Amino acid sequence: MARRFQLALAVLSLVGSSTALAQGLTEEAARAIIAPWYSQFNVATRGDVKAIQERVLTNDYESCSGYLPGECWGRDASIKVVGNFANSIPDMKFDIKEVLVAGERVVVRGEVTGTPSGDLFGVPHTGKSFRIMAIDIQTIRDGKIARTYHMENWLSALGQLRAK
Numbered sequence: 001m002a003r004r005f006q007l008a009l010a011v012l013s014l015v016g017s018s019t020a021l022a023q024g025l026t027e028e029a030a031r032a033i034i035a036p037w038y039s040q041f042n043v044a045t046r047g048d049v050k051a052i053q054e055r056v057l058t059n060d061y062e063s064c065s066g067y068l069p070g071e072c073w074g075r076d077a078s079i080k081v082v083g084n085f086a087n088s089i090p091d092m093k094f095d096i097k098e099v100l101v102a103g104e105r106v107v108v109r110g111e112v113t114g115t116p117s118g119d120l121f122g123v124p125h126t127g128k129s130f131r132i133m134a135i136d137i138q139t140i141r142d143g144k145i146a147r148t149y150h151m152e153n154w155l156s157a158l159g160q161l162r163a164k
Contacts, residue, residue, distance in 0.1 A: 030101045038108075043093075105137055107138075108137075
């Protein structure tokens with residue numbers, strides 16, 4: 001799969017931002033579009049979640065963590081989900097480690113760290129922190145994020161929080 005992304009990146013030789021939007025994104029343009037989205041997860045520095053999401057997400061935005069009912073939701077639900085992180089993980093941080101661009105798709109490999117302030121997914125509060133990997137595939141349309149497929153390794157986080 002990495003080879004496909006490398007090939008896609010090699011094929012994308014874009015010049016100028018208007019050309020980039022017509023033919024695909026440069027990494028620089030992709031990072032500029034996604035940066036406000038990821039800033040919301042850095043609780044210490046984030047701004048108004050609703051205002052950020054309304055600015056960077058399309059009206060018909062969809063976030064999916066799977067295919068079953070309830071595993072995809074729209075922008076309004078996303079505002080609530082992201083907003084709840086401030087209460088449950090007040091020091092949460094999302095660090096972008098890698099960005100790959102293929103046409104209108106932006107793949108982000110990130111690291112999420114934090115210390116829950118209470119129980120997290122049924123694991124009792126212990127004061128321990130976690131560090132997990134997250135992979136997102138963002139679809140960009142008209143300079144905004146239209147869809148996010150995401151997978152966070154919450155099972156690893158729970159194991160770290162339960163560790164003796």
